[in-house]
Amino acid sequence: MTAAVPAAVHEEHDPQKPVTMFGPDFPFAYDDYLAHPAGLGSIPEAAYGTEVAVIGGGLSGIVAAYELMKLGFRPVVYEADQIGGRMRSSGFAGRPDILAEMGAMRFPPSSTALFHYLDSVGLQTRPFPNPLAEATPSTVVDLKGESHYARTLDDLPEVYQDVARAWHETLEQRARYSEMQKAIQERDAATIKEIWDDLVARYDNTTFYGFLCESPAFASFRHREIFGQVGFGTGGWDTDFPNSILEVLRVVFTAADDDHQRIVGGSQQLPLRLWEQVPDTMVHWPAGTSLVSLHGGTPRPAVTRLHRTAPHNITVTDANGDIRTYPAAVFTAQGWMLLSRIECDADLFPIEHWTAIERTHYMGSSKLFVPVDRPFWTDQDPVTGRDVLSMTLTDRMTRGTYLLDGTADGPAVICLSYTWSDDSLKWLPLSTDERLEVMLASLSAIYPTVDIRKHIIANPLTISWEDEPWFMGAFKANLPGHYRYQERLFTHFMQDRLPERYRGLFLAGDDVSWTAGWAEGAVQTALNAVWGVLHQFGGCTDPANPGPGDAFARIAPLELAD
Numbered sequence: 001m002t003a004a005v006p007a008a009v010h011e012e013h014d015p016q017k018p019v020t021m022f023g024p025d026f027p028f029a030y031d032d033y034l035a036h037p038a039g040l041g042s043i044p045e046a047a048y049g050t051e052v053a054v055i056g057g058g059l060s061g062i063v064a065a066y067e068l069m070k071l072g073f074r075p076v077v078y079e080a081d082q083i084g085g086r087m088r089s090s091g092f093a094g095r096p097d098i099l100a101e102m103g104a105m106r107f108p109p110s111s112t113a114l115f116h117y118l119d120s121v122g123l124q125t126r127p128f129p130n131p132l133a134e135a136t137p138s139t140v141v142d143l144k145g146e147s148h149y150a151r152t153l154d155d156l157p158e159v160y161q162d163v164a165r166a167w168h169e170t171l172e173q174r175a176r177y178s179e180m181q182k183a184i185q186e187r188d189a190a191t192i193k194e195i196w197d198d199l200v201a202r203y204d205n206t207t208f209y210g211f212l213c214e215s216p217a218f219a220s221f222r223h224r225e226i227f228g229q230v231g232f233g234t235g236g237w238d239t240d241f242p243n244s245i246l247e248v249l250r251v252v253f254t255a256a257d258d259d260h261q262r263i264v265g266g267s268q269q270l271p272l273r274l275w276e277q278v279p280d281t282m283v284h285w286p287a288g289t290s291l292v293s294l295h296g297g298t299p300r301p302a303v304t305r306l307h308r309t310a311p312h313n314i315t316v317t318d319a320n321g322d323i324r325t326y327p328a329a330v331f332t333a334q335g336w337m338l339l340s341r342i343e344c345d346a347d348l349f350p351i352e353h354w355t356a357i358e359r360t361h362y363m364g365s366s367k368l369f370v371p372v373d374r375p376f377w378t379d380q381d382p383v384t385g386r387d388v389l390s391m392t393l394t395d396r397m398t399r400g401t402y403l404l405d406g407t408a409d410g411p412a413v414i415c416l417s418y419t420w421s422d423d424s425l426k427w428l429p430l431s432t433d434e435r436l437e438v439m440l441a442s443l444s445a446i447y448p449t450v451d452i453r454k455h456i457i458a459n460p461l462t463i464s465w466e467d468e469p470w471f472m473g474a475f476k477a478n479l480p481g482h483y484r485y486q487e488r489l490f491t492h493f494m495q496d497r498l499p500e501r502y503r504g505l506f507l508a509g510d511d512v513s514w515t516a517g518w519a520e521g522a523v524q525t526a527l528n529a530v531w532g533v534l535h536q537f538g539g540c541t542d543p544a545n546p547g548p549g550d551a552f553a554r555i556a557p558l559e560l561a562d
C-alpha cells in the first residue's frame with residue numbers, strides 16, 4: 001500500500017538494489033532459489049508418482065502442488081470452496097466481465113517469489129490506485145467532518161507532514177529502520193538477524209499503539225489519532241493498533257506496503273493458471289501433464305477428518321466420505337479449520353503446536369464493490385476544478401474508498417468500503433443493501449453534489465471474511481506475546497526436529513507465514529513445505545541451489561526462551 005503519510009521514509013532506497021521480502025525473521029532468498037536453473041531439487045526415482053495430499057487450493061496449496069508435481073510426486077489437492085482461496089476475483093451478476101477483488105488486490109514488487117509465479121504464467125500488473133499514489137488521480141482525506149483534497153502529500157495541511165515526520169523519526173529511533181533496510185537491500189543476512197533478533201526480544205510484548213506512545217515523536221494524542229486514521233498504508237491502520245508492533249515492522253522493513261500493483265485480469269488468475277499450466281521442466285510425468293490433468297478437472301472436496309495411521313501415514317477423509325491414505329500431506333488452510341470443521345487426531349501435532357494454532361489471531365475484513373458505467377470520477381467539478389470523486393480515506397464508516405478504472409470509457413468498479421477488525425465487524429450484521437445505503441450516505445456527506453448511485457449498473461458484491469465458513473477471518477495478525485507461536489508454526493517444516501510420530505504433515509500458507517496478509521508469505525511457506533516433503537522422501541537440492549531447509553541452521557528464526 002503506498003503510504004498516505006510517510007512516503008518520505010522510503011526516499012533513500014537504492015533502486016539498483018530493491019528492498020524485497022527477504023527476512024527479517026528468516027532471510028532466505030526464495031526468489032533466487034526459484035530462478036536457479038538447477039530447480040528446487042530432486043527425489044529418488046522410487047518416490048516418483050507417490051501421492052501427497054495438499055489440503056487447500058489457495059495460492060499456497062497450488063504452488064506446493066505445482067512444485068511437488070514438477071519433482072515427480074503426484075499431488076492430490078483438496079479444496080472446500082474455490083481454487084484461489086483468498087485470491088478471489090468475482091464477477092458481478094449479469095456482468096461477469098467486470099471483476100471485484102474480494103480478497104488480495106494489491107501486491108508490492110518486493111514480493112519477488114510471488115512475482116516469479118506471476119511472470120511464469122504470463123500475468124501483467126498495473127499500478128494500484130492507493131492514496132496519493134502516482135496512479136491515483138486525486139485523494140481526499142476526510143476526518144472529523146473536514147475534507148482535504150490532494151494529489152501529493154504536500155497538498156495536505158502541515159499536521160499531516162508532522163505526522164509523517166513523527167513516524168519516520170519513530171522508526172529510526174526505535175527500530176533502526178535505515179540500517180535494516182540497507183541490510184535487506186544488501187541481502188546481508190547476518191546484519192538483518194543481529195538487528196531483528198534484538199527488536200524481537202525488545203518488542204514481542206509491545207502493541208503497535210504502545211510502540212507509538214513510547215516514542216517522544218508521538219507525544220501528541222492528536223498525531224497518534226491522525227496517524228491511526230490515515231497513517232502509513234491505505235489508511236485505517238488504527239485497526240492494527242492492538243497487534244504486535246513486530247507485525248508492522250515486518251511490513252515497513254520489507255516495503256510490503258509500497259508501490260502496489262494490481263493483477264490484470266484478476267488476482268485469482270494466478271492460482272487458476274498454475275492449476276492449468278504445463279511446466280517447462282518436470283520429471284516423471286508425460287509431456288502435457290498439469291495439475292488439472294492429474295485431477296481429472298477438479299480438486300477433491302473439503303477435508304472433514306485427518307488422522308494418523310500405521311506405520312507413519314496421514315489418512316484423509318473428505319466430504320464425499322472418501323478415505324485415502326498418504327505418506328505425506330501439506331495443510332494450507334487457516335488453522336482454525338483444524339479446531340472445528342475438520343475432525344482431528346490429537347497426534348497430528350505436538351501439543352506446543354496445537355497451542356500455537358489455538359492462539360492464532362485473525363483480522364476480519366469487509367469489502368463492498370459496485371460496478372459503474374464509466375470512471376466518472378475524473379470529471380471535473382465546474383466550480384472547484386477538482387475531480388468530482390477521489391480515492392477517499394475517512395473516519396466515517398467506509399474508511400477507504402478505491403476507484404478502479406477498467407478500460408478507457410468502459411465500465412469501472414468502485415470499492416465503496418474496505419475495512420478491517422472492528423470497522424469490519426460494524427458491517428457484519430448488515431445485508432448487502434443495508435451496507436450499500438450506509439456507504440452511499442457516508443460518501444454523500446463528503447461529496448454532496450455527486451450521485452454515485454446513478455452510475456451503478458449491477459448489484460453490489462460484498463464480503464466479510466470472518467463470516468466465510470472456510471476461512472473464519474481475513475488473515476492472521478499476531479498479538480503481543482505471539483512470537484513464540486509464530487516461530488513454532490513457521491519452523492514446522494523442519495521435521496527432523498520433531499519426534500517421529502509427528503512427522504509427515506506439513507503446515508504452509510498465510511497462517512504460518514511471517515508476513516500474513518501478504519501473498520508472498522503464502523508462496524514462501526509453500527516452498528518450505530515442498531522442501532520438507534522432498535527431504536522426507538530422501539531427496540536433496542542441488543549443492544549450487546540450497547533450499548530453505550539446507551540454509552535453516554544458519555538463518556533460523558530466533559527462539560525466545562520461555
Ligand SMILES: Cc1cc2nc3c(=O)[nH]c(=O)nc-3n(C[C@H](O)[C@H](O)[C@H](O)COP(=O)(O)OP(=O)(O)OC[C@H]3O[C@@H](n4cnc5c(N)ncnc54)[C@H](O)[C@@H]3O)c2cc1C
Nearest residue numbers: 056058059060080085086104105106303333509510518519
Ligand atoms: C481481504 C483480504 C485482503 C488481502 N489483501 C492482500 C493484498 O492486497 N496483497 C497481498 O499480497 N495479500 C493480500 N491478502 C492475503 C492473501 O490473500 C493471502 O496471503 C493468500 O491468498 C493466502 O493463500 P493461502 O493459500 O495461504 O490461503 P487461502 O487462500 O485461504 O487457501 C486455503 C484454502 O483452503 C481451503 N479450505 C479451507 N478448509 C478446507 C478443508 N477443510 N478442506 C479443503 N480445503 C479447505 C479454502 O477454501 C482455501 O481455498 C489479503 C487477504 C484478504 C482476505
